[in-house]
Amino acid sequence: MATATTPLRSTSPPQFKGSRRPRLPPALALIIYPITLVVGSIYSVVSPTARHPRTFETASPLTPSLASDLNLSTEPHPSPVNYFARKNNIFNLYFVKIGWVWITVTFLALLLTQPTYTKAPSGLRSKRTAHALVRYSIVTAAWFLTTQWFFGPAVIDRTFVLTGGKCDNLPPVRASPDTWEELKVILTAAACKAAGGAWKGGHDVSGHVFMLVLGSAFLVFEAVGASRCYLGAAAGADGKAKDDEGEEQTTIDDTTINPLPALALRFAWVVAGLSWWMLFMTAIFFHTWLEKLSGLVISLAVIYVTYLLPQSLLPWRNIVGIPGL
Numbered sequence: 594m595a596t597a598t599t600p601l602r603s604t605s606p607p608q609f610k611g612s613r614r615p616r617l618p619p620a621l622a623l624i625i626y627p628i629t630l631v632v633g634s635i636y637s638v639v640s641p642t643a644r645h646p647r648t649f650e651t652a653s654p655l656t657p658s659l660a661s662d663l664n665l666s667t668e669p670h671p672s673p674v675n676y677f678a679r680k681n682n683i684f685n686l687y688f689v690k691i692g693w694v695w696i697t698v699t700f701l702a703l704l705l706t707q708p709t710y711t712k713a714p715s716g717l718r719s720k721r722t723a724h725a726l727v728r729y730s731i732v733t734a735a736w737f738l739t740t741q742w743f744f745g746p747a748v749i750d751r752t753f754v755l756t757g758g759k760c761d762n763l764p765p766v767r768a769s770p771d772t773w774e775e776l777k778v779i780l781t782a783a784a785c786k787a788a789g790g791a792w793k794g795g796h797d798v799s800g801h802v803f804m805l806v807l808g809s810a811f812l813v814f815e816a817v818g819a820s821r822c823y824l825g826a827a828a829g830a831d832g833k834a835k836d837d838e839g840e841e842q843t844t845i846d847d848t849t850i851n852p853l854p855a856l857a858l859r860f861a862w863v864v865a866g867l868s869w870w871m872l873f874m875t876a877i878f879f880h881t882w883l884e885k886l887s888g889l890v891i892s893l894a895v896i897y898v899t900y901l902l903p904q905s906l907l908p909w910r911n912i913v914g915i916p917g918l
């Protein structure tokens with residue numbers, strides 16, 4: 594039996610041949626994201642119902658405390674508006690605003706159920722799990738640094754201030770900062786809005802676009818990679834199949850007895866699908882073209898480094914691995 598590391602020790606250019614090519618979504622599949630943003634942005638221009646919602650969102654009576662935590666207005670909106678154009682829509686509050694929790698839970702569900710991790714011989718299992726955790730750490734660190742904290746304000750907030758944005762309309766007492774908490778008010782969108790200010794004037798990279806593209810692409814690459822076991826098993830005449838490195842994979846019988854792997858895969862597709870839908874809503878109702886584009890570019894760069902670069906750069910592949918391989 595070939596060892597798991599045999600192909601990786603090769604000194605020849607790290608290309609995959611024939612059946613050894615990893616079953617991952619092709620890079621071209623990522624085109625769905627720019628297409629979604631372009632279609633949404635065009636729709637926002639041509640449709641009279643797709644009015645910019647920034648000034649008239651309301652808090653739902655069902656979610657008042659979370660809405661106030663998120664600094665959403667509780668004033669009634671002056672005119673009817675598409676449900677998804679409201680910042681307090683249920684999917685924004687309970688799905689996107691805590692989006693990384695959903696991504697993390699879904700990823701862990703894959704890790705704990707997919708035969709590519711649970712049924713592999715122990716050495717291979719540890720290697721695949723470690724690689725998957727490295728990939729998760731990369732995308733999570735990228736999300737964290739871009740949207741939450743980058744040695745102080747997040748990358749998105751720093752970009753906004755560097756491009757001339759600031760926290761306007763602050764009450765005079767908050768306008769001259771002494772402490773870090775007060776400084777945060779003029780340096781971060783969240784603290785500015787929480788203090789009653791208006792975050793305006795700069796280039797506001799769309800955090801929604803960034804997180805929804807990064808999270809959904811991450812889950813799709815992980816899910817498709819992990820589902821190689823099913824595909825391999827279906828191809829095997831005796832119900833067993835060998836993966837690209839000669840390891841025996843799970844059988845069709847295994848997957849029918851235990852429904853969890855298929856359920857976890859379906860869950861991943863649901864979370865990725867809902868992320869895509871919210872991305873489409875963001876494209877229609879929020880932000881400028883350029884702000885959506887910058888969110889997209891940052892997230893695709895992270896996906897490129899995590900999933901596409903390892904396919905051609907052997908030393909990097911040894912560190913991050915390839916899902917299911």
Ligand SMILES: CCCCCCCCCCCCCCCC(=O)SCCNC(=O)CCNC(=O)[C@H](O)C(C)(C)COP(=O)(O)O
Nearest residue numbers: 689690691692693694695697733734737740782800801804
């Ligand atoms: C030197 C390198 C240092 C690297 C540091 C890496 C640190 C990694 C931290 C790891 C944290 C892991 C947490 C995993 C578990 C969680 O998911 S808990 C956090 C849950 N929070 C969210 O899910 C928030 C998601 N929301 C957002 O990110 C934003 O709301 C938004 C979607 C970007 C929109 O932004 P708005 O400004 O609100 O519009």
Ligand SMILES: Nc1ncnc2c1ncn2[C@@H]1O[C@H](COP(=O)(O)O)[C@@H](OP(=O)(O)O)[C@H]1O
Nearest residue numbers: 677679680685798799800801802871874875879
């Ligand atoms: N699909 C969506 N549904 C609801 N609100 C959205 C949204 N996309 C963006 N927003 C809102 O638009 C603002 C800018 O989003 P972002 O910069 O993350 O793309 C945020 O408002 P708040 O900051 O007031 O919550 C965010 O909640």
